[in-house]
Amino acid sequence: MSFVHLFRRYLREQGLPVTQQREAIAEVVFNSPEHLSVEDIEKKLRERGERIGKATIYRTLETLVRSGLVEEHDFGEGFKRYEHLFGQKPVREHLICTECGKVVDMHSTELHRVQDEAARQQGFLPARYRLQIYGLCADCRAAGAELRWEGLSCPIETV
Amino acid sequence: MSFVHLFRRYLREQGLPVTQQREAIAEVVFNSPEHLSVEDIEKKLRERGERIGKATIYRTLETLVRSGLVEEHDFGEGFKRYEHLFGQKPVREHLICTECGKVVDMHSTELHRVQDEAARQQGFLPARYRLQIYGLCADCRAAGAELRWEGLSCPIETV
DNA sequence: GTACGTGCAAAGTTTTTGCAAGAAA
DNA sequence: TTTCTTGCAAAAACTTTGCACGTAC
Numbered sequence A, B: 001m002s003f004v005h006l007f008r009r010y011l012r013e014q015g016l017p018v019t020q021q022r023e024a025i026a027e028v029v030f031n032s033p034e035h036l037s038v039e040d041i042e043k044k045l046r047e048r049g050e051r052i053g054k055a056t057i058y059r060t061l062e063t064l065v066r067s068g069l070v071e072e073h074d075f076g077e078g079f080k081r082y083e084h085l086f087g088q089k090p091v092r093e094h095l096i097c098t099e100c101g102k103v104v105d106m107h108s109t110e111l112h113r114v115q116d117e118a119a120r121q122q123g124f125l126p127a128r129y130r131l132q133i134y135g136l137c138a139d140c141r142a143a144g145a146e147l148r149w150e151g152l153s154c155p156i157e158t159v
Numbered sequence C: 001g002t003a004c005g006t007g008c009a010a011a012g013t014t015t016t017t018g019c020a021a022g023a024a025a
Numbered sequence D: 001t002t003t004c005t006t007g008c009a010a011a012a013a014c015t016t017t018g019c020a021c022g023t024a025c
Helices: A004-013 A020-030 A038-047 A054-067 A109-121 A138-142 B004-013 B020-030 B038-047 B054-067 B109-121 B138-142
Strands: A070-073 A081-084 A093-097 A103-106 A125-136 B070-073 B081-084 B093-097 B103-106 B125-136
Touching: A004 A020, A004 A054, A020 A038, A020 A054, A020 A081, A038 A054, A054 A070, A054 A081, A109 A125, A109 B109, A109 B125, A125 B109, B004 B020, B004 B054, B020 B038, B020 B054, B020 B081, B038 B054, B054 B070, B054 B081, B109 B125
Parallel strands: A093 A125, B093 B125
Antiparallel strands: A070 A081, A093 A103, A125 B125, B070 B081, B093 B103
């Protein structure tokens, strides 16, 4: 149920002190299935009765990311979001609905393989990747939403 | 050679005034093969003898992106970069070297197809996507660089 | 002449940093 | 006791906004 001991182990491995704040922040992140913003984390901590400064949250998240237990995301909202990597295979593919803003996780082994291949063909040695697909989610499509193009009437016709 | 007339057409279509500043900014972006930051653009404008306020640059980039002629990128540097979509097929795949920071463009038709398929399988209607692969570029590999893992010694073993 | 753009500076966001006081080992 | 953390507030970095003045049409 709780994965905090993994983080504790990482801290010890690195010779870093295990503090109340670090454990509380890790617990909050590990117990949320969503992609959390720093503000979300702060709110959840307050709900638990913990009052931890933003600076500490940022600093702890940096450590969590470095430990490999948490991943940082940027969905172009102007701030970052954080997600733990337990449960299923690490999810690095996100479908982002341009209508309702919902973010759906996805995983495709084939996709992973093709990406890897393509990168290697360029002499590149891939380590991790991040894919964001923007479009309409199933719900919004069902509700009748449509993709809209507000750009040039005749997109890119190099005339 | 110059694609500015496409932007002019877009502005007219939208009933927006065509101004000197808008044309100068579009020219700078259209004539650079790189991914430009707002600061880069400002510098290039100054080199051309144009002194245009940052606010205008931001506002014009917004319009350029909406026109579909320019794409906004976020490589996690803390600021955005902009790239025109002329020349080759729109490039939405980036190989980012974690050693030297270089960003290499890539394009794979197969990759595109697999992505599309995977999204549709989830009931999602894809419109555009963005892929970032982090790793080591050919040069850094040749120079002997290696991927390093500074996270937990035994990555994610849910024990 | 009217509507919209421009430039400046101020305000807004999110994130980082400096430092005195405090906790972990 | 020594080292590293915490929390606050200030700073930083990028972007947006308000407003008086100018320009496109």
